[in-house]
Amino acid sequence: xxxxxxxxxxxxxxxxxxxxxxxxxxxxxxxxxMKEDFEVTEDMFEDSSEAVVYVEPVxxxxxxxxxxxxxxxxxxxxxxxxxFIGSKLLSGLSDYGYVIPENMLLSDSIKLNNxxxxxxxxxxxxxxxxxxxxxxxxxxxxxxxGLYDLNNLNSDTFFxxxxxxxxxxxxxxxxxxxxxxxxxxxSAESDGVIASNTDIDTYNxxxxxxxxxxxxxxxDINTKFKGNDGKLPASAAEANGMRxxxxxxxxxxxxxxxxxxx
Numbered sequence: 001x002x003x004x005x006x007x008x009x010x011x012x013x014x015x016x017x018x019x020x021x022x023x024x025x026x027x028x029x030x031x032x033x034m035k036e037d038f039e040v041t042e043d044m045f046e047d048s049s050e051a052v053v054y055v056e057p058v059x060x061x062x063x064x065x066x067x068x069x070x071x072x073x074x075x076x077x078x079x080x081x082x083x084f085i086g087s088k089l090l091s092g093l094s095d096y097g098y099v100i101p102e103n104m105l106l107s108d109s110i111k112l113n114n115x116x117x118x119x120x121x122x123x124x125x126x127x128x129x130x131x132x133x134x135x136x137x138x139x140x141x142x143x144x145x146g147l148y149d150l151n152n153l154n155s156d157t158f159f160x161x162x163x164x165x166x167x168x169x170x171x172x173x174x175x176x177x178x179x180x181x182x183x184x185x186x187s188a189e190s191d192g193v194i195a196s197n198t199d200i201d202t203y204n205x206x207x208x209x210x211x212x213x214x215x216x217x218x219x220d221i222n223t224k225f226k227g228n229d230g231k232l233p234a235s236a237a238e239a240n241g242m243r244x245x246x247x248x249x250x251x252x253x254x255x256x257x258x259x260x261x262x
Contacts (some may be wrong), residue, residue: 031187062135065218067259068179074257079103081139085129086110090144095192098247105132112149115161116168122219140177141169142219142256146207147183150199159210177261182222187232190240197230217261226253227231 079098084090085105093099108131110118119126133141145162152158166178182204191197204222211218225248227233235250244252 006149010161021199023253029072051214061194063196064219066208067223068217068261069262070075070258071260072258073254074260078257078260081131081137083136083138083141085133085143086145086181087147090142091248092244093253095246096246096249098249103136103138105129108147108148112146112158112161113152115145115165117161130165132168134172134221134238138176139171140179142179142181144183146203147195150195150203153199153202153206158206163214166216176214179219180216181219182207184244185222185226185230185232187237188229189234189237191231201230219254219259221252 034161062141076098079100080103082099083103083105084093087110088106088108091104091106094101094104105120105122107118107120115129119128120131120132127135142215143162151156162213169176169178183200185197185200186193200222204220207220208220225232225236235245
């Protein structure tokens with residue numbers, strides 16, 4: 001039997017039509033399936049929103065990015081509720097009348113590795129740093145410590161004592177503002193005597209990361225007072241290089257009052 005050319009074309013057309021019909025049917029069914037399974041409804045949004053719970057951190061509720069940026073200047077009364085803890089280098093703030101002596105808990109014996117164990121003697125009474133802070137009912141505390149700890153920079157437990165102190169303070173004084181102050185740069189005369197400015201820069205970087213982790217404030221006074229050579233200018237320090245001049249304490253006070261977390 002001989003098939004002519006017309007019949008061949010007719011058979012091919014039928015086969016093509018069958019494949020086209022199958023494909024079209026599949027596409028329609030798939031579209032309907034997708035529409036049914038993935039239709040977005042208001043109920044979906046309601047269920048999801050009810051599952052989200054935001055928990056405010058304890059204390060430091062207005063924490064933002066560090067370092068603390070420039071802010072509106074506070075009046076000198078701000079210091080009435082401010083307690084300073086740590087290095088005796090800060091004592092000039094009291095010596096020159098910015099902070100009352102009762103609000104200064106300073107000793108070069110205060111180190112990162114004894115922050116919770118050291119006993120302070122104040123007006124004949126002895127207490128831990130945490131107890132002294134609680135007794136003073138401070139609204140904000142400033143901590144500068146670490147200059148004598150820089151030989152342990154690579155230790156995993158470097159900030160453990162400070163972390164425990166911050167947790168303790170926040171649990172008992174919700175809303176208190178905690179400021180971790182960077183170490184100041186050393187002058188050329190003192191660079192390398194107790195520590196080096198290179199180690200101080202490394203420490204300050206670690207301190208800022210720690211402040212971010214703890215959601216407390218980091219005050220970058222190092223950058224403020226660092227000269228072009230990376231050291232504290234000779235004009236800012238006393239002859240021994242370990243204490244600031246009166247005008248430098250005035251600048252430090254002004255920096256603190258204009259870098260307050262709002």
